[in-house]
Amino acid sequence: MKFLLHIDKVFRDLLLQEDTDNDKKITKDDNGPKRFVLVDETTKAEKVIEGTYHLANLLQELAVLKEKKMELAEVDLSRIQEEPVDRISRKIREDYWNELTRTIDKKGLLQILQDEKTTNEIPTLYVSAKDKQGVKYFQDLEKELKNFKVSVLPEGYTEDYVATLNTKPGILALGLEQKLYSLQGVPFVVPGGRFNEMYGWDSYFIGVGLLIDKQLDKAMAIADNFKYQIIHYGKILNANRSYYLTRTQPPLYSSLLVDIVKNKIPDLGWLRGHLETVILEYNTVWMVQGGRLTATGLNRYKSGGVGMPFEVEPGHFDDVLAPYALKYNLPIREFEQQYLNRTIVDAELDVYFVHDRSLRESGHDTTNRLIDTCANLNSVDVNSFLYKYEKDIAYIIENFFNASIQIGDLIYTSQDWEAKAVARKNRMDTLCWNEKLSMYFDYDFINGKQFPFEAATTFFPLWAGLCSEQQAKQLVEVALPQFVKMGGITGSTQASTLNFPIDAPQRQWDYPFGWAPHQMLLWEGLLNYKFFDKAQEMVYRWLWLITKNAVEYNGTIPEKFDLESSSHKVFAEYGNVGTEFDYISKEGFGWVNASYQYGLQILNPYLKEELNKLTLPEDLFKD
Incomplete structure (x- = not known):
């Protein structure tokens, strides 16, 4: 049923009555009557809308029509009465991915150059000298656009050179592709609405969501921009800004490729090109001794650059x-x-x-x-990711290139890569696995001992598939309960945070905060080792948390949650992206969107029904 309404009038009346705290949202914190009567302008029929969730849906539908400059328009009541799970998933699929999509080209730069993080006196785009096509395209664009500068990065630039860019920061170019009539930027999906750059590991989790939502082209475009960054900047960047040129991100490129080929077998030329680039990244970014490879044979995170990171606010340190x-x-x-x-x-x-x-x-x-x-530290997370690289490369060579591929003068076989994975697993078993505590710990290779901090990264080996069956059982039965809260797993155990001074800053990746990538990697790990019931429980807990906050807070889908309070109201460094909007959330947050769509793929129909009713996890999952 649809009601014909005077949009501006109803919009104003609704806010005046229900938005009692004047935050341009209708939430559980408002003290209005939570009951609003709609009157159809033609038939004069009435419809009573009740409750925070339905009133917020009405506000959102009216906000969309207002943006379209519609004065008299029909409001679809079925959208207002939509079940929460269906509404959240539909908006992610139909709206949020598009709202988060950007391109580095003429059209995209008009938005990106307004970004406050482009803090040069003249907004600047840096282009790799290797990208001859990009240099020409953007230099031509420089002549056309006002207040815009193109600067060409020299080949073989040094860390000292990168440091000089701190006084003139800017965005970095990404890939271009030839369309029918013009060159256009290869699209990428940003983490949240305030971002205009492509982030490294966010992009993998976003890619998982895109594939579920049948947006294969965008997932492949993420891979294409990964490839572009490795070729032109030497690594997959933390993000494509000048001050990130010395810093990479967790290696998940191979996982995206495998997810793509399991979704749809692409052109083998495309796949070969990406396989070559994955191996190039593995060899030149991760396996250089003294850099990110250590004498233990395991890896570490080791960013280049000197001094303070440029991106933090004054006063942060x-x-x-x-x-x-x-x-x-x-x-x-x-x-x-x-x-x-x-x-x-x-x-x-x-x-x-x-x-x-x-x-x-x-x-x-x-x-x-x-x-x-x-x-x-030989951290558990990076070595789990690199084990997965070795297994993924072996899988692709075995299944798409007859178990052997020649790249330049070298021949790579699937057997060779399987051997690398076995060697890494053995080293992690020796250095990182703690039999007594049934957890993996980072290995401090300077002091020759495990670093005793209980982090959610202990479950990454489950995701990578490097655990034995017995190790997996111990992780699930002994370690996991120490991380579980009502709405999922925390970034660390509470016990680990108690080892630090009470007046120390509250770190956002530690207890009590919960993050989508930790949940998603845990779920896949549980499925890998056939802990199907536990996977259902852990998916439900996180999706319940997302759904509860969206229902109670005007569709809010934030970057992270406080799992002690089961709330998006987070009091930690950097705040919480995705909570500041007027009337309607247009984009959610990338990897939380993805986690919702991925979780719904796992959750059984009965639990989906309970999710719509917001049944408490503790009422469904009892020991």
């Missing part, structure tokens, strides 16, 4: 910088600026920031697990 400001007899803001600009160089402080930059390379920015120690 005050607790770290204060003793050094005192040492140099300077006010802290002045010391911060001089250190950032490298007019002051302090070797001891530089070591701290090697670890900090490496921590940000891990994607876990920040966690007490990695503060001031990251580059000293």
